[in-house]
Amino acid sequence: MNMKRTFGAILTVLGIIGLIYTGITVIQHTASTTTQVVIGIIALLFFFSGIGLVKTTKDDL
Helix, strand or coil, rough: CCCCHHHHHHHHHHHHHHHHHHHHHHHCCCCCCHHHHHHHHHHHHHHHHHHHHHHHHHCCC
16 A cells, blocks of 8 residues: 555544544533634644545555
């Protein structure tokens, strides 16, 4: 497996984890609004950059 695809998969998983954490904090009201927004934005960046890396990287055969 290509190194970029592996890194993209890791970024995607981290983004999903961050989005789930943000959703949980929104529902439970356990964090301040600023913290929720920052974590959500970072999670979205990780998620979409990971998807982009996986999508655009070609497999070497």
